[in-house]
Amino acid sequence: MKVYLDNAATTPVDPEVLAVMMPFFKEKFGNPSSVHYQGQEAKIALDRARVEVADFFRVEPEEIIFTSGATESVNLAHKGLIETFQKSRVPACQAEKPHIVTTSIEHKAVLETCRHLEKLGWAEVTYLPVDRFGLVRAEAVERAIKPNTVLISVMYVNNEVGTIQPIKKIGDFVKKINLSRPASGAPRIFFHTDATQAIQYLNCDVSELGIDLLSLTGHKFYAPKGVGLLLVKSGISLVRQQDGGGQDHGRRAGTENVAFIAGLAEALKQRAAGKEQEAKRVKELRDRLAEGILKKISGVVLTGHPEKRAPHIASFTIRGVEGEAVLMYLADEGIAASSGSACAAGDLNPSHVLLAMGVKPELAHGSLRFSLGKKTTIREIDYVLSVLPEIVVKLRKMAPK
Amino acid sequence: MTLTYTKKVLDLLRNPKNMGQIIKPDGVAVVGNRVCGDVMKLYLRIGRRRRAIDGKEEEYVKNIKFQTLGCPAAIATSSILTEIAKGKTLTRALKISNREIVEELDGLPRTKLHCSVLAAEALKKAIRNYQGNEK
Ligand SMILES: Cc1ncc(COP(=O)(O)O)c(C=O)c1O
Numbered sequence: 001m002k003v004y005l006d007n008a009a010t011t012p013v014d015p016e017v018l019a020v021m022m023p024f025f026k027e028k029f030g031n032p033s034s035v036h037y038q039g040q041e042a043k044i045a046l047d048r049a050r051v052e053v054a055d056f057f058r059v060e061p062e063e064i065i066f067t068s069g070a071t072e073s074v075n076l077a078h079k080g081l082i083e084t085f086q087k088s089r090v091p092a093c094q095a096e097k098p099h100i101v102t103t104s105i106e107h108k109a110v111l112e113t114c115r116h117l118e119k120l121g122w123a124e125v126t127y128l129p130v131d132r133f134g135l136v137r138a139e140a141v142e143r144a145i146k147p148n149t150v151l152i153s154v155m156y157v158n159n160e161v162g163t164i165q166p167i168k169k170i171g172d173f174v175k176k177i178n179l180s181r182p183a184s185g186a187p188r189i190f191f192h193t194d195a196t197q198a199i200q201y202l203n204c205d206v207s208e209l210g211i212d213l214l215s216l217t218g219h220k221f222y223a224p225k226g227v228g229l230l231l232v233k234s235g236i237s238l239v240r241q242q243d244g245g246g247q248d249h250g251r252r253a254g255t256e257n258v259a260f261i262a263g264l265a266e267a268l269k270q271r272a273a274g275k276e277q278e279a280k281r282v283k284e285l286r287d288r289l290a291e292g293i294l295k296k297i298s299g300v301v302l303t304g305h306p307e308k309r310a311p312h313i314a315s316f317t318i319r320g321v322e323g324e325a326v327l328m329y330l331a332d333e334g335i336a337a338s339s340g341s342a343c344a345a346g347d348l349n350p351s352h353v354l355l356a357m358g359v360k361p362e363l364a365h366g367s368l369r370f371s372l373g374k375k376t377t378i379r380e381i382d383y384v385l386s387v388l389p390e391i392v393v394k395l396r397k398m399a400p401k
Numbered sequence: 402m403t404l405t406y407t408k409k410v411l412d413l414l415r416n417p418k419n420m421g422q423i424i425k426p427d428g429v430a431v432v433g434n435r436v437c438g439d440v441m442k443l444y445l446r447i448g449r450r451r452r453a454i455d456g457k458e459e460e461y462v463k464n465i466k467f468q469t470l471g472c473p474a475a476i477a478t479s480s481i482l483t484e485i486a487k488g489k490t491l492t493r494a495l496k497i498s499n500r501e502i503v504e505e506l507d508g509l510p511r512t513k514l515h516c517s518v519l520a521a522e523a524l525k526k527a528i529r530n531y532q533g534n535e536k
């Protein structure tokens with residue numbers, strides 16, 4: 001039996017999505033910037049995709065910038081925004097250095113981008129701690145705000161442990177604070193969220209949530225790898241990070257990846273239909289898996305928040321085993337999962353997320369994540385439950401007491 | 402990330418040789434890897450035999466067992482180490498290098514080379530533990 005439970009890493013392309021993409025490789029191959037028939041055909045497809053995507057988030061089409069994925073979107077949002085402030089800043093005046101508030105459990109796309117901005121001396125950054133469930137407190141975000149704060153960047157759902165962050169709470173107080181800031185001469189604060197792991201299951205109405213900028217990547221919800229978007233509410237000016245032609249209203253140069261963008265729009269449309277039922281179905285399977293593992297194997301702890309968690313992620317630490325070894329034994333049984341163990345990471349550092357949650361390195365060593373998807377069945381879950389306990393017994397037998 | 406391992410490594414991961422304990426061992430060592438958190442424990446039974454050429458008595462690794470909490474490379478290197486060391490004189494066993502271990506496994510991914518260093522270190526430490534006990 002082949003069981004793929006690594007959907008938080010990536011998903012296969014939906015057949016319907018692929019079907020929508022195919023014409024743009026051959027018959028409708030035009031460049032959307034060309035005035036002739038082929039060009040206009042591509043332009044129409046691009047515009048339609050933009051409208052469909054905007055509908056998903058209930059925003060205007062002009063508020064969508066297509067990118068190569070969440071990493072690029074995050075880079076553009078953070079660097080683009082800070083560069084806007086940098087341009088208007090008096091050099092060497094430290095007090096005016098813009099301030100970013102983020103969390104210590106963000107994806108590396110955010111963490112490394114923030115570090116880069118710090119290194120350039122263009123921004124100061126506060127990396128907020130999280131509690132043992134991987135939750136950042138909205139109050140802590142609020143308290144971290146300073147007169148020079150310009151950006152708050154908090155991920156919607158953590159990719160390793162699935163914890164859902166209090167996005168609406170943060171969005172609400174950012175809105176409120178922004179009302180009073182102009183009077184004190186302080187800059188407006190923008191709220192960015194990396195919503196990559198939330199798109200298919202959670203509310204993504206950005207106005208309701210108070211989100212100004214949102215990043216995502218397509219391959220986590222059955223669109224291809226290498227396409228994503230940055231949502232930017234109107235009135236926010238970003239300095240573009242990729243120079244060249246005037247595509248995407250001058251915000252991202254380079255000929256648009258029409259086929260992939262059409263695929264991204266189709267995948268979002270598919271996910272929007274029946275979103276709640278699918279979230280419920282996946283959550284039930286995930287709960288069955290988590291409860292089964294906790295019951296059948298001793299020394300296991302569910303990582304992440306027990307309730308405030310995305311439906312597709314079940315993550316654990318298993319005492320007395322190493323994650324990569326578990327993955328190899330699972331692979332022998334046809335099961336694909338992932339681990340945040342140092343040995344599995346290749347760079348030999350245990351997951352920064354687990355460490356930030358206060359998980360001891362020895363325990364992070366035995367971390368295991370299963371992430372479910374639309375193809376996951378109850379049979380697959382029961383199959384995992386039938387083989388995992390033996391694997392753990394076998395590996396524990398190998399370990400020194 | 403799951404790395405590409407050789408068939409030897411995978412076979413040993415599935416069926417490790419000499420895994421377990423020796424009760425009242427002559428030498429024992431525990432080594433840990435500060436880098437990634439793995440722990441390896443080695444148990445030795447030392448024997449004496451006469452050399453065929455000159456009839457001189459020599460000490461050799463009569464039995465060796467391991468227990469490892471670690472990655473596939475750590476398990477495979479511990480296992481292959483016990484196979485290399487078994488039957489060797491202590492003088493020869495002390496010379497087992499991590500390179501020898503890696504070669505026996507038909508190679509290891511670059512980020513996993515330190516696991517073989519750990520195994521070689523464990524054997525030296527266990528032999529010295531025995532020699533220390535003797536004095
Ligand atoms: C939360 C989160 N952010 C960002 C990314 C980066 O996505 P991509 O590599 O497609 O740019 C991922 C996926 O790896 C993710 O899970």
Ligand code: FES
Pocket residue numbers: 342343344434437438439471472473474475512513515516
């Ligand atoms: S010992 Fe951990 S990487 Fe092998």
